[in-house]
Amino acid sequence: ETGVTQTPRHxxxxxxxxxxxxxxxxxxxNAMYWYKQSAKKPLELMFVYNxxxxxxxxxxxxxxxxxxxxxxxxxxxxxxxxxxxxxxxLCASSQEVAGKNIQYFGxxxxxxxx
Amino acid sequence: xxxxxxxxxxxxxxxxxxNLPCNHSTISGNEYVYWYRQIHSQGPQYIIHGLKNNETNxxxxxxxxxxxxxxxxxxxHATLRDTAVYYCIVSSNDYKLSFGAGTTVTVRA
Numbered sequence: 001e002t003g004v005t006q007t008p009r010h011x012x013x014x015x016x017x018x019x020x021x022x023x024x025x026x027x028x029x030n031a032m033y034w035y036k037q038s039a040k041k042p043l044e045l046m047f048v049y050n051x052x053x054x055x056x057x058x059x060x061x062x063x064x065x066x067x068x069x070x071x072x073x074x075x076x077x078x079x080x081x082x083x084x085x086x087x088x089x090l091c092a093s094s095q096e097v098a099g100k101n102i103q104y105f106g107x108x109x110x111x112x113x114x
Numbered sequence: 115x116x117x118x119x120x121x122x123x124x125x126x127x128x129x130x131x132x133n134l135p136c137n138h139s140t141i142s143g144n145e146y147v148y149w150y151r152q153i154h155s156q157g158p159q160y161i162i163h164g165l166k167n168n169e170t171n172x173x174x175x176x177x178x179x180x181x182x183x184x185x186x187x188x189x190x191h192a193t194l195r196d197t198a199v200y201y202c203i204v205s206s207n208d209y210k211l212s213f214g215a216g217t218t219v220t221v222r223a
Contacts, residue, residue, distance in 0.1 A: 048209050088155065094209070101209060108157050
């Protein structure tokens, strides 16, 4: 248990569906992240939020829409996805301390787009 | 952030020490070395980090060379549950961790 909880763990959706991924952290951290991990590829950073403000958008298509209502919750809203968006989506949180920034990850949501 | 180079894969025997090397020859003075691991289809797990001194915790030891251009992660007594992809990452405090391909470690009975 890392203190970062992601729901759902598995999601199957059609290309015309709208769904949301949820992430909650119980660590009191100020930064939260979304990563994408496609099959046999390294993790790709998608979005960074720091004190609820988006500080990084790594050229992510607009069909992925993040939302950070407070420092403990992060959502990823999905609409009109493509089959190539099927991947493991990981959430992480961190707190900068004395120049160090250790990220703690959730277990991920395995997304399949049909 | 500086780039890291790790072997693609390595095997080790259960109960023996596993030594995982990482090269980061372009590391700058304010960059930390972080190690994470990812067991199949789970989220990455933080293992250890260091700046210039050697570090040890309940999971592993981190040995950083004096010139900081390379480091070694040591798992003192590998178990089958240590089979995972291990990532060596160098980063300053800019909220970005760049995960490469890592080293696939297989612990064999």
